[in-house]
Amino acid sequence: MRYTIFGESHGPAIGVVLEGVPAGLELDLKAMDQDLSRRAPGKDGLSTARQEADKVHILSGLFQGKTTGTPLAMVIPNSDQHSGDYESLRWTPRPSHGDYAGFISSKGCLDYRGGGHFSGRLTAPLVAAGSVAKQLLARENIWVAAHISSIYGILDRPWEDVEELKTAAIKPFPVLDDGKGEEMRQAILEAKEDQDSVGGSIECAVAGLPAGLGAPDFGCNVEGIFSQSLFAAPAVKAVAFGAGVGFSYMRGTEANDPFTVQDGKVFTKTNHAGGVNGGITNGMPLVFEVTLRPTPSIALPQESVDLRTGEEVEIEIKGRHDPCVVHRAVPVIEAAAALAACETLGI
Amino acid sequence: MRYTIFGESHGPAIGVVLEGVPAGLELDLKAMDQDLSRRAPGKDGLSTARQEADKVHILSGLFQGKTTGTPLAMVIPNSDQHSGDYESLRWTPRPSHGDYAGFISSKGCLDYRGGGHFSGRLTAPLVAAGSVAKQLLARENIWVAAHISSIYGILDRPWEDVEELKTAAIKPFPVLDDGKGEEMRQAILEAKEDQDSVGGSIECAVAGLPAGLGAPDFGCNVEGIFSQSLFAAPAVKAVAFGAGVGFSYMRGTEANDPFTVQDGKVFTKTNHAGGVNGGITNGMPLVFEVTLRPTPSIALPQESVDLRTGEEVEIEIKGRHDPCVVHRAVPVIEAAAALAACETLGI
């Protein structure tokens, strides 16, 4: 399965084409809508005021409710665009956004309105594709679930069993510990009040993957496959498996996962490795954490450059922006993980 | 350019085939040998006692000292093998090594001797391939250099300018602050004395990449391309760009990199983004940190399972092992980065 996401924030539509979808999947469009609504901006002041219907139109690859095995094209029309908000930013790239890099790579031809192809809006088709992937995984008893593991340094507690993670994932504010969630929301609102933004992290688990998938080699390595998919989600700046950066503080005795046997099946007592050894799944849940940078679009004045004159200028970003994208990114990370899991399984 | 690494630790040879090497490169074999000697085990007690000549034999793709554009095959014969050391471990996988995952993926057919294809020895051909990549990059005034950023929680200081990083990278123990380096060495020796091992991290920079390479999309995203290459290096468990996991504690005002202009060229005053915005290079040095887990091969008794009987057993790993691989991994990470940089440039 291979996906291609297309579209610009203020163009006629965004969408995705999924190739290699196995035939015969009864596609649950309601489940897809639910995932899409998890990433939609809320009405709680934590997100952008831009409202999008995110209605998926399926153009191909589905017949009488089932996938046909031919490319599945899904399109989401754009609406509620305030393109005028962006005109002033055409030649003055917003710091840490894709504007400048995109200006160079497009030879000055990029659609600068609303972030164009760099817009967080492009995560909607990613979530739609991820929903198809999740439904394919579910047939193999594999599920994917994520929660906010931290926002602005406020940490959620670790998950203890699979069910509580699955439950947390679909909450409106997906944390295990709602008290911590409340603290995180406060941090977001304070940042908003300060015309600023905050970063955070998401922990995700893929459970049910059989042992023995992948290889140590470039291109087949499970961590490599997942990381490539995860870094394609906007704002992701770090990907860490199992104990992750914590490994750098550890000794082998702490880090190693001892083997044990239960009901004739081999397990490890701990899962510091995050389900992968030597680039191959070991049968334990695949667990990883991604770090998301604070939204670069903040309302405070910032230093930029006028690309026409080469002069330094101060800019103020208008438009409607998220003070934090972490809570909305939970289904996005699940989607990227689900697509990577399909690749790992050779689906 | 595309590379395929082959070989097992105790087979006749290991090697790599590089396809798509541009024709006409005068290959500097001395530079390749220097990189290989940087990853070779030292005589300082910090590394395995296994000694390998790591002599590269070039079978194809080089004629009269220059690359011909045809596949470049490089082979390193194996020697100094103590295969007997491993016989006892055939059916009792070492915790957190690739043994168990590899046993399943190979349907029980893997070459279990010395870690087989999972052995750290396979980083020798990776370094050889990386040396070719570095030489190609050097023609474009792009260089790659790395240093140990931490071992067992002891941090090296940040690099301030390019030259000091390049100098540190080729030290026998590649750190910027030799005092910190001495502390790290002590930590390694203590772990060794305790029959244990330690983890750490490596920071790497790729300088000279032009702005505008890459795309936000899956498969073209610069962070995705680099991470896939880096996770194929053994022991890497996390990859973080720029401020990395630190972004989760930041506000936008701290994280954003303000633009400035010097001599008519656009720069950013800080480089928290690590040289990439929206998946595209922005002209600043590409900077990332990888976390390496502690060597799973430790001499202390560990809990395993006998794969024939399904019974829990205690094992003791014989053989010669590294109490830490971080210092030897510096040229390995440079190699993975150099190959990713070539992919990013379309070389």
Added chain:
Amino acid sequence: MRYTIFGESHGPAIGVVLEGVPAGLELDLKAMDQDLSRRAPGKDGLSTARQEADKVHILSGLFQGKTTGTPLAMVIPNSDQHSGDYESLRWTPRPSHGDYAGFISSKGCLDYRGGGHFSGRLTAPLVAAGSVAKQLLARENIWVAAHISSIYGILDRPWEDVEELKTAAIKPFPVLDDGKGEEMRQAILEAKEDQDSVGGSIECAVAGLPAGLGAPDFGCNVEGIFSQSLFAAPAVKAVAFGAGVGFSYMRGTEANDPFTVQDGKVFTKTNHAGGVNGGITNGMPLVFEVTLRPTPSIALPQESVDLRTGEEVEIEIKGRHDPCVVHRAVPVIEAAAALAACETLGI
């Protein structure tokens, strides 16, 4: 550049996503429409009576008339569908059409209406993608042109110079020798009268490709790249370069192309090789011929099988069909060639 075609004949729309389109191309939509109208069914009785507007809607990747470097999504809505015509064929595959193979590959879930994803209609997005490719090639002074080389054994004469081939390619019935063209048209009309169909062949040239592109190896071989693209065009059953199948009757003295020099440039006096030696372009025009099978959809009664009961049945294909697709396929073959030429050039 990479393309993904999606859609079914009787679904809401068909289309294509082109990834990796270089930024900054001023897209000539009129030229695209002209190519599309070359493949549209005519009103001369030689083609299906189905009329389609084939209006391309560009959803992304184009801004202010120029490509942005982001994925270019083009959609063509379907209309004028007589889906009822096909209901009777759902379980009785048409001989030599994709019905049966598609039924098996889709596990019985294919959209059987109007050939579904196998429909010749899917060549419209291929032509649209090919038009983008041709425009990119034109910037490098490379052009692509084709003519009908034979229909039902009636041969067009060989082309003598580049200009006459380019002129022939855009004729309503693209042959060099209009007398032969008239004979071909008669053969098509006779087949139509007999409720039958005819096959033929198309010769195509790509001129202006520099020498030295490609490699002998799998995946880089120019003939391999072109053939993979060409066989993805419906009805193509053979691809032959230069003297093609004629080589099997030749001696080396006849087949070899002697070198010569004109104005300091190396040429070959003949071009039996069709512009490729050892899988690499030699600077001469790339020339190849494809054979297209007779349309499998004929109105005469044919032997089929009822896939529900496993019983042999006789079927009669209703609907509107082409008695010959060769003349309409000329821009399709040009499109497949143009996309392959871009791949060869690394565009």
Added chain:
Amino acid sequence: MRYTIFGESHGPAIGVVLEGVPAGLELDLKAMDQDLSRRAPGKDGLSTARQEADKVHILSGLFQGKTTGTPLAMVIPNSDQHSGDYESLRWTPRPSHGDYAGFISSKGCLDYRGGGHFSGRLTAPLVAAGSVAKQLLARENIWVAAHISSIYGILDRPWEDVEELKTAAIKPFPVLDDGKGEEMRQAILEAKEDQDSVGGSIECAVAGLPAGLGAPDFGCNVEGIFSQSLFAAPAVKAVAFGAGVGFSYMRGTEANDPFTVQDGKVFTKTNHAGGVNGGITNGMPLVFEVTLRPTPSIALPQESVDLRTGEEVEIEIKGRHDPCVVHRAVPVIEAAAALAACETLGI
């Protein structure tokens, strides 16, 4: 499974690395040797006088006789080289050989000795890789067999059943009709006497492939997959499936394959399609024919160019050459087909 062939005719060794070989295959090295000896030059005057042992050394991926799933590297050392023969041709490319195209693509750096990477010798590792592929296919009851279908216009008779094709394929001169074979041999010997060479064609069948593999789309199309593999075999200039170029002379009534049912299984009464409809296997044997050009290396004087001076020169090719490669290419075409069949099956 993916293969990379490396090496030059007069370098230290040639070889191949096969990635993605399923673990657990008991590799039959004798079968591999038999295939290699089928392509080795004979002692009958029909082939080059160059004698090579073609001894395969397996460097990795095989342990205790079974594949381990890790990359399988096979190396064949070179010997019996008369490099001096080629020195005179360094700057004067042989007509219709890869010399000139390779000179340009390698920026003048190619190993010109004995054809270098373009040498027919590189088919030895292809045959070795193909032998692995055939053994994997045999486990699925799929076999691949080919015969000479024509040399210099002398045609072998068509095969009637599977067993006679398999028997013919392994004859020293692989034809069905030995009388025709004798005529072909005469044609080769006459060409040799005239210091000339002859072309021909090979027909190949892959039987046992299940229906439903592949897709109409670029990259998944079965004819596209096979053709890309086949054109990577040296001297192949045309690839035609089923009735092939004959389709251009046919009507639909002749070309279509009527369905029938035998023992509850769907078949077609004829196999003009060559086992593929709409890019998907239909369960009938995959049948195709490749055309091979006459060996470009002939001893007669030929017109070339001195690449240093740009002057036209006459050259005479010394060295030992094949007056015909068709008979030796039979196992090569089988190998390319077997590798393509594995790709089609997702092995």
